[in-house]
Amino acid sequence: MNSDKTPNLIIPRLIIGLGNPEPKYDRTRHNIGFEAVDSLARDWGLSWQENKRFQGFIAEGDGPLPGKIRLLKPQTYMNRSGQSVRAVLDWYKLAPESILVIYDDMDLPLGRLRIRLSGSAGGHNGIKSMIAHVGTENFARLRIGIGKSTEKATISHVLGRFTPQENQVILKVLDLSRKAIELGLKQGLQKAMSLYNNQSVEIGSNLC
Template sequence: MKLIVGLGNPGAKYDGTRHNVGFDVVDAVARRLNIEIKQSKANGLYGEGRIDGEKIFLLKPQTFMNRSGESVRPFLEYYNMEVEDLLVIYDDLDLPVGKIRLRQKGSAGGHNGMKSLIAHLGTSDFKRIRVGVDRPAPGETVVQHVLGRYRPEEKDAISEAIDLSAEAAEAFTKKPFLEVMNTFN
């Protein structure tokens, strides 16, 4: 079994914001794999499917970003899954819009959703895809930036990054992650 988690905030007012790019990628994976995300468990919306006989779960925690671990850990426990089966997708201020970076493990890097995951899972050794949303513009706070929408000139780049991240997430279900990293980094 594999679990692909996209981090974001629930509710229509957050749709299309930088902070919700994890949700956007999971939605793109769902379209690619023809999985409907409409079931509820562990404070999250999820869908399930199969690839080459292996069960795949897609999860969008509904706990708000800063409490994502409160959804992911119970979901893993319910299905008796290991952290090695987990891939987390989230926004990253330190990467330019449109850039993605895959890692096998790492720190939270100041990201509160990742801090919550690390605290609840008791480890930072889980796979992740960081999707660049760039730094705030001068005079813009981090909160304004991540809860804001993309500028028109960024839309093509973020759309491509979402598609590429979805492709990488699908590859995670089929290949060793080191191979996936070598392909997509």
């Protein structure tokens, strides 16, 4: 008997951006997850609604293709993000494998993104909270590189804002992220990984 060893396509139905909710954290490196889902909502014509049950803002609609997609911005602060995610999964009866979470990563240089289908928290408190509340590491993530600072302490770096030059890179990275996610929605995240994990944006690059 022939066995089909083709892996199941992983197509996200809930896309989560991680960040901190107060205005003082707006547009900081640590809040790049919020920026990413805000960008998706604008591009896809989705509107944010505050939901007390979910402890966050949620946007839902058809997105770039037919079939409902949901975006989530937990308002619990980074280290309790899992509470919000768990509430959404329970309410909509979604499996952890239907998640794609977007967040900052100091171990990736600025201009890089990396999609993984599972893995450890890698020291990120938002992912630690998600693993604790969801009960598994088996959910996809898209990490956006913010690089490391040789001059600032870690906290000062992640809670600092991008320079004007860095912001030009981030705008292109967010566009690249959208293209990767849209491909993932159409053909599975495995395909998006193969095409976008090795791409990068440099300061002054024309990549878009």
